[in-house]
Amino acid sequence: MCSGRVDLEFILRAFSNGQDGVFIGGCNLDECNYTTHGNYDALSNTLICKKILEKIGLNPDRLRINFMSGADGNLLAEYTDEFTDQIKKIGPLGKGEGMDLDELKLKLEAARKLVPYMKLVERERLRVPVKSQDTYREFFKSDEINKLFDQLFVDKFAISQIMLLLRKKSFSTADISKKLNLNPSDVSRHMISTSRQGLVKYDTTSNCYALA
Numbered sequence: 522m523c524s525g526r527v528d529l530e531f532i533l534r535a536f537s538n539g540q541d542g543v544f545i546g547g548c549n550l551d552e553c554n555y556t557t558h559g560n561y562d563a564l565s566n567t568l569i570c571k572k573i574l575e576k577i578g579l580n581p582d583r584l585r586i587n588f589m590s591g592a593d594g595n596l597l598a599e600y601t602d603e604f605t606d607q608i609k610k611i612g613p614l615g616k617g618e619g620m621d622l623d624e625l626k627l628k629l630e631a632a633r634k635l636v637p638y639m640k641l642v643e644r645e646r647l648r649v650p651v652k653s654q655d656t657y658r659e660f661f662k663s664d665e666i667n668k669l670f671d672q673l674f675v676d677k678f679a680i681s682q683i684m685l686l687l688r689k690k691s692f693s694t695a696d697i698s699k700k701l702n703l704n705p706s707d708v709s710r711h712m713i714s715t716s717r718q719g720l721v722k723y724d725t726t727s728n729c730y731a732l733a
Contacts (some may be wrong), residue, residue, distance in 0.1 A: 523559040524545060524546065524548065524560050524562075524586075525559020525561075525563050526559065527566060528636075529570055529639060529640065532545075532570050533573075535631065536583070537577070537629045541608050541612075541613055541614045542584070542608035543583065543585070543589070544586075544587075544601060544604050545563055545587075546587055546597060547564075547588050548560050548591075549588045550564070550588055551652070558677045560588060560626075561657070564586060564654065564657050565643065565657065566643075567584060567585075567586040568657060569661070570584055571661075572661065572670050572674075573674065576670075576671075576674060576675065577629070577631075577632055577678065578620055578628065579609050579614070579620075580617060580618060583608065583614070585600075585604050588654075599683070601728065607661070610614065627686070631678055631681035631685055632678065634681045634685070635678060635681055641702075641733060642674075644667065647669075676711070679707065679708075680714070681702070681713050683701065683708070683711055683712075683715070684720065684732070686700060686701065687732045688732065691731040692729055694708050694730070696729075
């Protein structure tokens with residue numbers, strides 16, 4: 522299977538299923554057997570997902586991609602052994618970051634809800650102009666892209682968490698802020714925005730928000 526087929530959803534689903542780390546192996550860059558150069562898509566997805574992991578509080582080193590040829594079985598063994606040792610040092614998913622299980626599940630589910638949006642963002646705002654591994658890595662490390670990623674992801678992720686939280690029951694702004702460790706003013710801003718979109722409603726009797 523082409524490594525370009527490894528979707529953001531696949532990676533986040535693996536973490537949602539409790540995997541401590543995800544390793545992706547692809548053909549050597551610029552040696553694609555097809556015309557699609559899907560291994561560059563795999564690299565882009567990996568670098569985007571590392572940013573997502575970092576934003577939700579997980580160690581981005583839990584995700585790794587390496588490129589090799591079909592004859593490089595020794596390299597595959599070396600890379601996977603190194604990655605296994607690295608994951609053991611980081612520790613179990615969530616626990617290594619000091620995150621409880623409920624918090625971890627909520628954050629990963631909220632991130633998965635944003636996969637279609639992030640695919641659109643990648644096509645429109647995060648396309649790398651030149652196909653080379655160095656260019657891709659430099660692009661996603663740049664201050665400009667870090668700021669853009671914050672603008673594109675952080676608020677959407679907060680709203681995604683809030684919507685999942687409200688599925689269970691109604692909450693006040695203060696409760697949402699406390700449960701999600703968000704600034705109360707940011708929560709208020711998000712609730713006003715989602716109310717205008719008809720996604721949530723405010724109950725004046727309980728002073729709580731609920732799904733519309």
